[in-house]
Amino acid sequence: MAKTIVITGAGRRMGKQLAEHFLAQGWQVIAHYNTRSELESHPQLTQLQADLSDPDAIAQLSQQLQSLGPIHAFIHNASCFQPDAAAEDSVEHFQRHFNVHVLAPSELTGSLTWAEGAAMVNISDIYADIPNQRFAVYCASKAALQNWSLSMAQRWAGKVRVNVIQPGPIQFLPEHDEAYRQKVLSQSLIKQELGYQSVIDSADFLISNPSLTGTVMRVDGGRFVTNRYEQTFSNH
Numbered sequence: 001m002a003k004t005i006v007i008t009g010a011g012r013r014m015g016k017q018l019a020e021h022f023l024a025q026g027w028q029v030i031a032h033y034n035t036r037s038e039l040e041s042h043p044q045l046t047q048l049q050a051d052l053s054d055p056d057a058i059a060q061l062s063q064q065l066q067s068l069g070p071i072h073a074f075i076h077n078a079s080c081f082q083p084d085a086a087a088e089d090s091v092e093h094f095q096r097h098f099n100v101h102v103l104a105p106s107e108l109t110g111s112l113t114w115a116e117g118a119a120m121v122n123i124s125d126i127y128a129d130i131p132n133q134r135f136a137v138y139c140a141s142k143a144a145l146q147n148w149s150l151s152m153a154q155r156w157a158g159k160v161r162v163n164v165i166q167p168g169p170i171q172f173l174p175e176h177d178e179a180y181r182q183k184v185l186s187q188s189l190i191k192q193e194l195g196y197q198s199v200i201d202s203a204d205f206l207i208s209n210p211s212l213t214g215t216v217m218r219v220d221g222g223r224f225v226t227n228r229y230e231q232t233f234s235n236h
């Protein structure tokens with residue numbers, strides 16, 4: 001019988017590629033999407049819509065997932081990436097980020113029926129560990145997702161393995177201009193956009209390796225350990 005995986009934010013970009021990857025591997029894929037899905041229909045694919053910034057929509061999706069039988073893997077990929085300036089740190093801005101990044105995975109997985117040997121992978125960001133004053137709320141909520149994941153690794157020990165992937169520059173957004181791209185890439189050791197496959201391979205590894213739980217895996221081209229002294233003092 002095919003294994004079942006739930007992937008959030010699977011309508012476009014990396015989530016879509018993750019869904020297509022697991023379909024190609026013979027998995028039953030339950031793909032959540034928010035505004036629209038670019039996934040083509042497939043006999044092993046179920047698509048469910050929900051705005052994960054809305055607690056009522058999260059609760060409704062949670063109920064739908066509970067009726068779908070044992071889950072072998074869950075990837076929380078959905079993400080809200082908005083600068084603070086747009087909202088001036090408003091309550092709604094905080095709630096949106098924390099709902100999408102922390103409340104949603106907590107509510108969606110809290111009453112799931114897990115299959116034996118199940119695994120959860122949560123997609124964080126290198127900015128969970130590196131401050132960024134323009135995206136302080138985004139960073140804080142990704143850090144919260146990361147810390148919550150490690151607590152769940154403890155709580156669900158022996159039942160569900162929980163690991164985190166911290167991507168670096170995987171795929172720039174269309175609005176990122178050339179100057180921004182070059183600046184980010186200059187601050188990594190592998191000075192290139194890493195591509196979705198780098199995270200797909202890492203997710204595969206974390207889901208299939210029974211030894212791994214409570215791990216935070218950096219898939220950042222070495223950005224975390226790039227020489228920070230040079231970044232700060234090279235012009236002095």
Ligand SMILES: NC(=O)c1ccc[n+]([C@@H]2O[C@H](COP(=O)([O-])OP(=O)(O)OC[C@H]3O[C@@H](n4cnc5c(N)ncnc54)[C@H](OP(=O)(O)O)[C@@H]3O)[C@@H](O)[C@H]2O)c1
Pocket residue numbers: 008009010011012013014015033034035036050051052053076077078079080081100123124125126166167168169170171172173
């Ligand atoms: N791309 C990178 O270089 C990079 C770097 C660091 C970390 N990451 C992380 O890697 C993951 C995938 O990256 P990505 O660039 O593919 O992400 P993305 O396009 O920014 O977002 C992923 C998905 O989240 C969904 N989403 C946004 N708001 C939502 C909401 N309110 N409710 C439910 N879903 C919502 C989006 O759907 P809609 O468009 O329909 O709203 C989108 O399909 C994300 O977790 C991201 O934070 C990526």
